[in-house]
Amino acid sequence: MVYHITAKILKGRDVSCREASELYLGKTSLFDLMWAANTIRERFKKNRIGFCSVVNAKSGLCGEDCKFCAQSVHHKTGVRRYPLMPQDEIVMAAKQARDNGAGCFGIVTSGRAITDKEEIMNICRAVRKIRKKLPGLDCALSLGILDKASLDMLKSSGALRFHHNLETSRKYFPRICSTHSYEERLKTLKAARSAGFKICSGGIFGLGETRPDRLDLAFTLRELKVDSIPLNFLHPIKGTALEKAKPMSPAEILRVIAIFRIIHPKKDIKVCGGRVVNLRRFEPMIFFAGANGMMIGNYLTQPGQDPAADLEMVKDLGLKIV
Numbered sequence: 001m002v003y004h005i006t007a008k009i010l011k012g013r014d015v016s017c018r019e020a021s022e023l024y025l026g027k028t029s030l031f032d033l034m035w036a037a038n039t040i041r042e043r044f045k046k047n048r049i050g051f052c053s054v055v056n057a058k059s060g061l062c063g064e065d066c067k068f069c070a071q072s073v074h075h076k077t078g079v080r081r082y083p084l085m086p087q088d089e090i091v092m093a094a095k096q097a098r099d100n101g102a103g104c105f106g107i108v109t110s111g112r113a114i115t116d117k118e119e120i121m122n123i124c125r126a127v128r129k130i131r132k133k134l135p136g137l138d139c140a141l142s143l144g145i146l147d148k149a150s151l152d153m154l155k156s157s158g159a160l161r162f163h164h165n166l167e168t169s170r171k172y173f174p175r176i177c178s179t180h181s182y183e184e185r186l187k188t189l190k191a192a193r194s195a196g197f198k199i200c201s202g203g204i205f206g207l208g209e210t211r212p213d214r215l216d217l218a219f220t221l222r223e224l225k226v227d228s229i230p231l232n233f234l235h236p237i238k239g240t241a242l243e244k245a246k247p248m249s250p251a252e253i254l255r256v257i258a259i260f261r262i263i264h265p266k267k268d269i270k271v272c273g274g275r276v277v278n279l280r281r282f283e284p285m286i287f288f289a290g291a292n293g294m295m296i297g298n299y300l301t302q303p304g305q306d307p308a309a310d311l312e313m314v315k316d317l318g319l320k321i322v
């Protein structure tokens, strides 16, 4: 079955929901899944790997109640709280990201949305400076639930991507957040697409969702025709509602990456939060499970590992950073 489906995907046809379910929910071994995912990655992404990096440009004090998030006011995590960073600090973080090898730099703010016009203007100014000073670096924005007018304004700054995760399946979402809806997230993504952004949207796994929830998320993202898919794996933070969640095993994480590659053969699949802490010595396997990118440097509220170690890992595997 796995060979037949892989051959079909290599010919440019999509895996059906029934086939993906048989692969992911059935008895296909991890090694067969990874063989399929790696074959597909090599065909459509060659040996090219992309790094992205983010700055937490506004931290803490978010009124939303996402159960996994250290920045929610509903949790007591001791996370740093600060208003929107000055433009020059954002530009400095972008330079650091570029020097570390990132090809895409994300400006992320906590909170339901950036609505203050002055803040939006400041983010636009920061993006313009980055585009001017660091021309090879793509800019992504992750600013919450926004309307078309704000998105149009932000797009005019020269930012390439808008990032907004769906997090999980539509069915499971109300179990992880009660202060906004899945529909609002979908609406933001559609508005960002119509404003001209490339869309970056994925999810976080290990929240207590089932395997069918993960498949559901993968197919919703396929319907949305997202351009890149960040995959995060819960690193339970003390003080959050999910502080006692059981971390996913490396094998289960690799299965998730592989099925996302099989469902999204040509998209960019990036492994982001939870990579280092959850995968440990299995980190290099993400590429053989189908990923063609990863986040480097610090995460939003947690330190990452030395970017030089990530660079070395990719080079040691004979892969090429783009």
Ligand code: SF4
Pocket: 062, 063, 064, 065, 066, 069, 070, 071, 072, 109, 110, 111, 112
């Ligand atoms: S909206 Fe964003 S910053 Fe706020 S709690 Fe949810 S994930 Fe955290």
